[in-house]
Amino acid sequence: MRNLVIAGNWKMNGSQTFAQEMREALDNAEFSERITTVVFPPFLAIHTMLGSDKFAVGAQNCYTEQSGAYTGEVSPELIADAGCQYVLVGHSERRTLLGETDQVVGKKVKLAVSAGLTPVLCVGETLDERESGNFKDVVEQQVVAGLKELSGDEVKQVVVAYEPVWAIGTGKTASADQAQEVHAHIRSVLNSAFDGAGDAISILYGGSVKSENAAELLGCADIDGGLIGGASLNSKEFITICRIAADSH
């Protein structure tokens, strides 16, 4: 059985008050035991979210080195040492806005695993790539490059998130069929590259997931949870999505 994960990516939103309120709401929520709930606050709100028995915490990014003269960066080791269990790697906003390449993403994934973190490797095609028809190749290339430094054992520590760029923050979601098609492809790529390990790796869907579309998307055979952006900023909505995930999978 694969882990069913609902993760909230706050992006660069929130405040200390927001984090405290979210902490209280999630601590008081009833989550199904079938779900692993994770939140990804901005770095300076992580401390407010750590230590709950209801959810795990991750960072939204890490650097490609474990220490050194890299002003402003945060290493996977420090993220793990602070008490986080997860880290997002290669989110499309970082790829597009900050020029993160597949090579950088691969290095971060490797270092995150070495530090004992679970990297959530984010992949997904742009609208142009979807319309050109070669979106499966684009996603495959990102998956292979992102995991290429890992051994067969290490890869089992990774979560993959498929987030079509055209569906992030746009209100447009992939249909359940479109998402399932790419998820099944990612799983078969993982299975052939890592000797069947793909069947054990959780693949999350992300891109305008909300309570209205969660049941349809999260009910798909190869969708093992969601990476939720905008809708994770509302505690009620986020908790509802967690409940829908448990019911629909």
Ligand code: PGA
């Ligand atoms: P969204 O973001 O749910 O706001 O589309 C998802 C993500 O970027 O992780």
